[in-house]
Amino acid sequence: MPRRNAGLLVGVSLMDGLGGTAMSLAAAIWVKSLSGSSGLAALAGFLVFAPTLVGPVLGALVDRAAVRTLLVSTNLGMAALLLTLLTVEEAGQMWRIFAVMMAYGVSHVLVDAAEARLIVDALPADRLGGLNGLRMSTQEATKLLAPLIGAGLFVWAGGPAVAALAAGALVIGAALYLLVRSDQPAQPERVRSPMWTEVAEGVQFLLRQPRVRMPVAIAATAMFFAGLGNAAIYSVVDEALRRSPAFVGVLSSIQGGGAIVGGLMSGRLIDRRGETALATVGIAVFALGPMAQATGWLPAVLLGSAMAGVGLPWTVVAGLTAVQRHTAPAMVGRVAASANTLVFGAPALSIPLGALLVSILDYRIPLVVAAVACMIVPVVAREVPDDVDLARLPAPVDIPAGMSTVDA
Numbered sequence: 001m002p003r004r005n006a007g008l009l010v011g012v013s014l015m016d017g018l019g020g021t022a023m024s025l026a027a028a029i030w031v032k033s034l035s036g037s038s039g040l041a042a043l044a045g046f047l048v049f050a051p052t053l054v055g056p057v058l059g060a061l062v063d064r065a066a067v068r069t070l071l072v073s074t075n076l077g078m079a080a081l082l083l084t085l086l087t088v089e090e091a092g093q094m095w096r097i098f099a100v101m102m103a104y105g106v107s108h109v110l111v112d113a114a115e116a117r118l119i120v121d122a123l124p125a126d127r128l129g130g131l132n133g134l135r136m137s138t139q140e141a142t143k144l145l146a147p148l149i150g151a152g153l154f155v156w157a158g159g160p161a162v163a164a165l166a167a168g169a170l171v172i173g174a175a176l177y178l179l180v181r182s183d184q185p186a187q188p189e190r191v192r193s194p195m196w197t198e199v200a201e202g203v204q205f206l207l208r209q210p211r212v213r214m215p216v217a218i219a220a221t222a223m224f225f226a227g228l229g230n231a232a233i234y235s236v237v238d239e240a241l242r243r244s245p246a247f248v249g250v251l252s253s254i255q256g257g258g259a260i261v262g263g264l265m266s267g268r269l270i271d272r273r274g275e276t277a278l279a280t281v282g283i284a285v286f287a288l289g290p291m292a293q294a295t296g297w298l299p300a301v302l303l304g305s306a307m308a309g310v311g312l313p314w315t316v317v318a319g320l321t322a323v324q325r326h327t328a329p330a331m332v333g334r335v336a337a338s339a340n341t342l343v344f345g346a347p348a349l350s351i352p353l354g355a356l357l358v359s360i361l362d363y364r365i366p367l368v369v370a371a372v373a374c375m376i377v378p379v380v381a382r383e384v385p386d387d388v389d390l391a392r393l394p395a396p397v398d399i400p401a402g403m404s405t406v407d408a
Contacts, residue, residue: 005122005180006131009115012173013135016111017142019169020104022150023082024048026162027101029154034091044101051105052344055113058106059337060198062113063330067121068177070114075174078107079167086160097159109337116336120324121182129275129321130267136313137263144256202334206342211276211326212335214381218279219319220342221377222286222312225370227347229290231355235363240296251305255289258309265310266317275322280378282314287374294367319343 024045032041051058062070081100088096123131153162193201206212237247262282269278289308292300319339327335357366 002123002127005182006127006134008176008180009119009122009131010134010138012115012176013138014142015169015173015176017139018146018149019166019173020108021143021146022153022162023104023166024101025147025150026154026159027097029151030088030159030162031094031097034094040094044097047098047102048105048108049344049348050102051109052341053348055109055337055341055345056199056203056334058109059113059202059334060195062110062117062333062337063198063202065114067114067117067333068180071111071118071177072174074107074110074114075170075177078104079170079174082163082167082170085163088159100163109340112340113333113337116320116324117329117332118177118180120329120332122180125325126271128324129270129317132317132321132324133263133266133270133313135263136266136317137260140256140259140263140309140313144253198334202331202338205327205331206323206335206338209326212322212339215275215279215315215322216319216339216342218276218283218377218381219315220346222283222315222374223343224346224350225290225374226286226308226312227350228354228357229293229367229370230347230351231358232290232363232366233293235358236293236296236301236367239363241298241301251301254302254305255309258306259313260309262310262313263317266314269314270318270321275318275325276381279315279318279322280381282311282318283374284311284378285314286311287371289371290367290374291371294364294371296364316343 027044027048028041031044032038035041081103085096085100088094119128119131149165150162153165206216233248233251234245237243237245237251241247266278269281273281286308289304289306289311292304292307295301320336323336323339324332354366
């Protein structure tokens with residue numbers, strides 16, 4: 001059963017990667033074509049990300065819901081919303097694109113948190129790292145193809161066709177969720193705490209439990225400095241390599257290839273060394289990326305992109321696996337959503353900061369700062385205890401007798 005469940009969950013990642021990435025790109029192109037505004041096109045992309053900032057609240061809602069029902073209904077509801085875009089033809093209807101992309105962002109937060117609960121129940125703890133790494137590799141692989149699919153389909157048939165494709169991927173994902181099975185026993189019933197108390201419990205657990213806090217903090221740090229160097233890459237291509245901006249796509253593809261390799265390796269490395277060790281090694285490997293890119297020498301820039309691609313997924317997989325392995329089942333949703341807010345919210349701060357620095361300083365400075373800061377992390381990271389006091393965690397939420405936590 002674990003192997004079957006893992007295959008189904010990887011299939012979900014494939015559908016989400018193809019449909020979600022294609023739609024996110026097409027939405028920006030769609031808005032640009034309707035309005036002629038690059039700013040509005042960027043807003044469409046930002047709206048997908050924005051709900052991550054309220055992840056702890058949405059995660060608490062996930063912990064109160066029947067997880068399989070939530071996953072299926074969220075996918076099907078989002079598919080229905082995407083189909084409302086089939087009749088968008090003019091700028092006056094553009095608000096519907098914005099509304100749907102905001103809903104897409106909310107669905108991503110809900111699904112990510114609910115999937116963390118589903119995965120914990122569907123697979124044994126020693127399989128979690130391998131599954132997370134394989135899903136990361138699958139998602140990165142789809143990112144290499146989905147933009148071409150989304151842009152090509154938009155040019156050929158328009159935005160409604162891409163929306164239909166994304167809706168179809170969500171329906172297939174919903175069907176795959178229904179096939180996942182679990183032998184986990186039912187959890188005991190108890191009276192729920194107030195909503196905001198549960199939100200606070202999730203955040204406090206993330207901040208206080210070292211075996212969860214450390215890998216998540218390292219992943220957030222790596223993502224922050226990856227965002228800091230984002231704008232500098234365009235300057236590397238333009239000023240150092242003397243190539244067109246399109247060459248950034250080559251570097252992105254190389255980084256994506258490195259991410260696929262890194263994801264496939266991460267499960268075995270976690271089994272051997274643990275989550276904190278993988279996160280520490282990952283951020284050290286990632287640090288070599290911006291340092292090499294700062295040289296402006298083509299072979300080093302290419303190698304740096306690959307190193308960044310390998311190291312960054314190691315930190316993210318380590319953080320996600322730590323949450324799943326070392327959090328009580330009743331809290332997985334809110335802790336996972338809080339962790340995602342820290343990890344994926346970090347670039348929202350660092351990307352504009354990096355753009356500002358590049359506009360006033362030499363482009364190499366943000367890259368070197370990112371490299372040095374990430375190299376310091378393995379030096380200052382402290383050893384963490386081998387156990388987590390689960391007895392001090394809140395008791396599980398209400399679950400009807402005879403029902404597993406997959407259905408609760």
